[in-house]
Each structure stands twice: as structure tokens, then as C-alpha cells.
Amino acid sequence: MVGKKILIVDENAASRNFLVNTLREKQFKVLEAASGKEALIISWRDEPDLVLFDPVLSDIKAEEFIQKLRSNSRTSHTHLIALSSDPSPTRKEACLKAGADEYLIKSSQAIPALEESLTRLFSDKKASEPVSKNQKDLGLLIVFLSAKGGTGTSSLCANLAMNIKQSQPDARVVVADLILPIGSIGQIVGYEGNLNLITVADLPSGQTNEEFFHKNLPSPELWQFQLLAGSPDPQHGNVLKGERIEQIVDVLRYAYDFIILDLGRSLSRISLPLIQKADLITLIVSTDQSTIQLTKTVWDYLQTQGIDHQKIYAILNRAVGLEGLTKAEAEEIIGLTIKTTLPYMGSNFALANNLNQPITTKYPTDTASIIFKETAGDMLRQARRLRAR
Numbered sequence: 001m002v003g004k005k006i007l008i009v010d011e012n013a014a015s016r017n018f019l020v021n022t023l024r025e026k027q028f029k030v031l032e033a034a035s036g037k038e039a040l041i042i043s044w045r046d047e048p049d050l051v052l053f054d055p056v057l058s059d060i061k062a063e064e065f066i067q068k069l070r071s072n073s074r075t076s077h078t079h080l081i082a083l084s085s086d087p088s089p090t091r092k093e094a095c096l097k098a099g100a101d102e103y104l105i106k107s108s109q110a111i112p113a114l115e116e117s118l119t120r121l122f123s124d125k126k127a128s129e130p131v132s133k134n135q136k137d138l139g140l141l142i143v144f145l146s147a148k149g150g151t152g153t154s155s156l157c158a159n160l161a162m163n164i165k166q167s168q169p170d171a172r173v174v175v176a177d178l179i180l181p182i183g184s185i186g187q188i189v190g191y192e193g194n195l196n197l198i199t200v201a202d203l204p205s206g207q208t209n210e211e212f213f214h215k216n217l218p219s220p221e222l223w224q225f226q227l228l229a230g231s232p233d234p235q236h237g238n239v240l241k242g243e244r245i246e247q248i249v250d251v252l253r254y255a256y257d258f259i260i261l262d263l264g265r266s267l268s269r270i271s272l273p274l275i276q277k278a279d280l281i282t283l284i285v286s287t288d289q290s291t292i293q294l295t296k297t298v299w300d301y302l303q304t305q306g307i308d309h310q311k312i313y314a315i316l317n318r319a320v321g322l323e324g325l326t327k328a329e330a331e332e333i334i335g336l337t338i339k340t341t342l343p344y345m346g347s348n349f350a351l352a353n354n355l356n357q358p359i360t361t362k363y364p365t366d367t368a369s370i371i372f373k374e375t376a377g378d379m380l381r382q383a384r385r386l387r388a389r
């Protein structure tokens with residue numbers, strides 16, 4: 001704990017000086033900022049281990065301040081403690097929802113409470129455990145699945161991931177195609193290299209560390225995220241070991257801020273643990289009767305496996321031109337709220353896919369592009385809210 005770098009943010013000089021002196025005496029390296037904007041600059045430049053801030057800032061709203069830190073890869077994992085003279089539950093809730101780790105009140109008990117928090121936050125990362133990151137430090141895991149093939153799972157996964165990266169340019173975003181026996185995201189984004197799930201799984205696990213992925217995973221042009229492509233053929237896909245996939249995903253969770261997995265329609269021994277670990281489960285539903293019935297079966301099963309309905313983000317994708325069921329009818333049958341509906345895009349979707357381009361780039365003014373953008377933002381908000389609980 002000694003020697004950790006703490007940034008103190010407080011507009012009130014007396015309060016700031018008091019905290020600076022108190023923490024220096026406890027052998028922390030202390031930085032200070034007198035405004036929100038200055039604090040952001042220092043945080044991104046000096047990367048403190050913890051930011052201790054009074055959430056009443058006149059140049060930026062506390063929620064925005066927290067979100068800016070959380071969405072930048074240099075500070076997405078920094079501990080954030082609010083120290084406020086405002087005891088109102090509304091402000092506390094707002095700060096925690098936005099991503100602060102703790103909310104303490106300025107009072108005569110503030111220093112002991114702060115020391116307790118510092119001990120807890122700093123000792124969460126035990127060096128002795130290889131997998132020692134605190135749950136809050138791991139990247140957000142977003143999985144995509146559907147009850148049936150051809151519902152648009154892979155195309156939506158790639159296009160939404162692209163929009164997530166676009167909305168968070170500083171974040172590290174990876175898409176991993178885990179569909180066995182053959183993946184398809186490589187085709188959608190036009191990646192033809194031979195680094196994929198199978199070739200990575202063949203390497204010794206010591207070699208496939210965070211740095212390996214950062215350095216070697218391709219970033220297909222226009223798509224912006226990094227891609228771990230899927231199995232190129234069934235021959236290889238069928239011999240892949242499940243435990244190796246879990247290991248790979250675990251490393252990705254340390255190495256990236258957002259880990260987006262295409263699980264397709266599989267509910268296998270491999271995919272179930274990943275669904276259980278996910279922060280958000282994107283369930284793609286199409287409008288035909290049989291897909292909706294199957295989706296109900298899948299959702300009923302997931303509930304028996306302890307999946308919380310708040311984690312489900314259901315998207316109705318009109319992947320076929322037929323009229324099909326309405327959103328309300330689909331919700332009624334499945335027993336889930338549908339968060340977004342994507343329109344049938346005719347041949348545009350196939351065309352963009354054939355050209356290996358994101359819909360948002362190929363048809364930027366199309367309704368679907370606008371929906372992709374809004375949906376990406378909405379998914380992130382839901383995932384962050386759940387993580388803050």
C-alpha cells in the first residue's frame with residue numbers, strides 16, 4: 001500500500017491540503033488537482049492508482065467526470081473514491097452508478113473510513129494469485145447468442161462491437177468468435193490471416209498473455225476492434241479443448257476493456273460458463289414463430305442455470321423480409337422485454353457484409369445505422385449499471 005499514487009481532487013484548498021498532508025504522512029505519493037478538468041489531465045498523464053475526489057465540482061458533473069475516467073483505457077481500472085460533504089443517497093447512487101468504487105462522507109469519521117477503504121481496495125490485488133484482479137477491474141464481458149442460426153447473431157455482434165469501439169475510442173475492444181465448428185466473423189470483416197482461435201489454442205498458454213493479444217490480434221480496416229477470428233474449418237474446430245477457450249477468454253478479460261464474444265446458438269459446456277460470467281447477454285431473436293419458441297426454451301433453460309433476467313439484452317432482428325410476429329407478441333411468448341428492434345435491411349445488409357464493411361460505414365444515414373449506434377450506447381449503460389451493483 002505504501003508508495004501508491006493517489007490524486008486528490010477538491011476545489012476547496014483547505015480541505016485539499018488537509019487530505020494531501022494526511023495521506024503524505026501515511027507514505028502515499030500524493031498528487032493534487034483543484035478542478036475536474038485539471039484532475040482528468042493529471043489522471044491520464046500520471047495514471048494514479050487511486051483518485052479521491054469531492055464530487056461537487058463546478059467545471060464538470062461528477063457522473064461525467066467518473067465516466068470520462070472509466071471510459072479511458074489509462075484510467076478504466078483506477079480506483080475511484082468520492083469523498084463528499086453531501087450525504088444525500090441520490091448523489092451517492094449517481095456516483096456509484098457512474099462507476100465510482102466507494103462514496104464516503106466528509107465527517108469526523110472520514111479519515112478512518114478512508115483508511116479502511118484504501119486497505120481494502122489496494123489489498124484486493126494480491127500478487128500471489130495469478131488471477132488476482134478484482135472483479136471490477138476486469139473488462140466488461142458481453143456475449144451474443146441466439147436460439148437458432150441465421151438470426152443475424154454474427155453480423156450484429158460485429159456491427160455492435162464496431163459501434164461500441166466508436167463510442168469509446170480510447171477503450172481496448174476485442175471480438176472473439178467462439179462458434180464451433182466454423183466461425184464467420186473473419187469473413188464478415190474481411191480478415192484472411194491465419195491467427196485464429198485454433199492457432200492461438202495450439203500455442204503454449206504461457207505464450208498467449210495480454211501482450212501477445214495486444215500485439216498480434218488484427219484490427220480489420222473500418223471495424224476498429226481487434227479480432228480473435230474463429231475456427232476456419234470443422235476439422236480443427238472439433239478437436240478444440242474447452243478448457244483452453246476459457247483460459248483464453250480469461251486473459252482477454254485482463255487485456256481488454258470490452259470483450260465481445262460470438263457464441264452463436266450454442267449452449268454447450270464451453271459456452272454456458274461464459275454466459276454465466278458475462279456482464280451482459282445479448283440475445284438475438286428473429287420474428288418467426290419457430291425462433292421465438294426456441295428462444296423461450298433457451299431462456300427457460302438459462303433461468304434454471306441461475307441467469308439473472310437483468311443481464312439479458314434482447315434484440316429483435318428482422319433478418320427475414322417476412323412480416324412475422326410483432327415485438328409485443330414476441331415479448332409475451334418469451335417472457336422477456338425486447339430492448340431494441342432492428343429493421344429488415346433487404347440486400348443492404350448482405351451487400352455490406354460482402355464488401356466486408358460495417359453497416360454504419362456503408363450506409364451511415366440508414367435507420368439501422370442509427371439504431372446500431374444507440375443500441376451500443378444503451379448496452380454499455382446497462383452493463384455498467386449491473387457492474388456497479
Ligand SMILES: Nc1ncnc2c1ncn2[C@@H]1O[C@H](COP(=O)(O)OP(=O)(O)O)[C@@H](O)[C@H]1O
Pocket residue numbers: 146148149150151152153154155156184264317318319320342343344345346347349350353
Ligand atoms: N436485419 C437484417 N436485414 C437483412 N438481412 C439480415 C439482417 N440481419 C441479418 N441479416 C442477414 O442474415 C444472414 C445471417 O446472418 P448471420 O449474422 O450470419 O446470422 P447467425 O450468426 O445468427 O447465423 C446474413 O446474410 C445477414 O446478412
Ligand SMILES: [Mg+2]
Pocket residue numbers: 153154155179184264
Ligand atoms: Mg453466426
